[in-house]
Amino acid sequence: MSVLLIDDDPGIRKLLSRELKRRELAVDTAADGAQGLSMLDRVGYDVVVCDVRMPDMDGLEVLRRIKEREPDITEVIMLTGHGTIDSAIEAIKAGAYHYLTKPVKVAELAALIANAAERAALRRDNVLLRREVASRRASKQDTEVVLGESPAWKRAWKTIGKAGPTESTVLILGKSGTGKEIAARELHRLSPRARRPFVAVNCASVATSLLESELFGHEAGAFTSAQKRRRGLFELAHGGTLFLDEVAETSVEFQANLLRVLETGEYRRVGGDVSLSTDVRLIAATNRNLKEEIEKGRFREDLFYRLNVVSVELPELKDRYGDVEILAQHFLKEFDPTLSLSPEALALLARYPWPGNVRELRNVIERMSILAEGKVLTPDDLPGDVRAGAEMRVTPPGGTPGGNTPLGVEQLPPSLADVERVHIEEVLRFTGGNKARAARILGITAATLYNKLKAYKARDAKKEAEAASR
Secondary structure, eight states, X not given: OEEEEEOSOHHHHHHHHHHHHHTTOEEEEESSHHHHHHHHHHSOOSEEEEESOOSSSOHHHHHHHHHHHOTTTOEEEEEESSOOHHHHHHHHHTTOSEEEESSOOHHHHHHHHHHHHHHHHHHHHHHHHHHHHHHHHHHOOOTTTTOOOSHHHHHHHHHHHHHTTSOOOEEXXXXXXXXXXXXXXXXXXXXXXXXXXXXXXXXXXXXXXXXXXXXXEEOTTXXXXXXXXXXXXXXXXXXXXXXEETGGGSOHHHHHHHHHHHHHSEEEOBTOOSEEEOOOEEEEEEXXXXXXXXXXXXXXXXXXXXXXXXXEEOOOGGGSXXXXXXXXXXXXXXXXXXXXXXXXHHHHHHHSOOTTHHHHHHHHHHHHHHHOSSSEEOGGGSOHHHXXXXXXXXXXXXXXTTSOOOTTOOOOOOOHHHHHHHHHHHHHHHTTTOHHHHHHHHTSOHXXXXXXXXXXXXXXXHHHHHHHHO
16 A cells, blocks of 8 residues: 655654554655645555644645545545644544544554555445446446357457466457457456456547546646546556457547557646556457558557557357357346247357347347247247348248249348348337437447448449449
């Protein structure tokens, strides 16, 4: 735990610093309030021990400023050689953890520091936990996506097992819904940082103008709505792991700042001029082809090589042979353990291409469990688009689902792109045209859905033009 001791008496600073260090505490000292606040700007201390009576800026003013800046992060213990009930009450009201009168018993102070540091850690964990709960509620992410016996999945998990115990930066590649955040959490769990925070942020869900503030924090007055200082995720994840999902959705300008942090371990809050140091393991993920993004000028090549120390490629569900049945039965047990899937329903689920991957499968099973007519789910319980997509994959050449093949006619089965389009259009009909809801069901971002619909429209227009020119 880190401690900052602020006292204008050099003898007290030397004595307490020496005795606390003997108890294996990391202690820095400051001779006055201004110096102490400046040091607190650069280093995130767990506990500040501050004298009340000091020239220029007294301890109560230092306390107030700390609580304005770091209300949930840093605990403050006040010291005075002139203890009164009134000053003690004022200090506690201002947010002090405790109040001691000099001469101080070092053992008592050390015990208070340990308790205060524990409370500060709990507050930080609470901030992170609230964020994580909100994120999980929004994404409804399943923590059991690690289930799987397919060779493709085992290869990916073998790489994770090797990279996890290291400090190396990891780049996770995979389509939406393949389990990139779960892979990142497993890397963190296996690492020496497992007992420290895991902080995740989806870069695509944060406005470009706010992403730097989210990650690096900001000073009061940095922009119109910045009423007070705010710590960024790099500070909250200090000592732990920071996971940047959809990193390819960031601007080139932001990428330059991220590269600087990776190279120097330093950054500045938005609106600040003090360089802060960070100690995090960075894990990044994307569903894009970064080499193509580099060629198009949308992703920095130097950042790519910084992130791509170890890469983990997560397979799409359609390439995880045998895993659909395992996952489907697991999800059904989660939603309603009284239900079961018929062999015919499982066979159709296994044939469907699952463009939304595991997330889409989970949503389909949840929907089936809600609308089930009986205890055994049959093909009739499958959503129409899923059943149609599965049947299209096994349609005989030239035939129709369940029909006969005309003699002498050979016709190729529909492409994966055509099946995907059918599914997307079916989901849009299900949501009444609500694209945001459809994107959530499909397990893709709204931007990806809009791009796909735009591509479909352009393709149809091209076909119409070609037909008109014949």
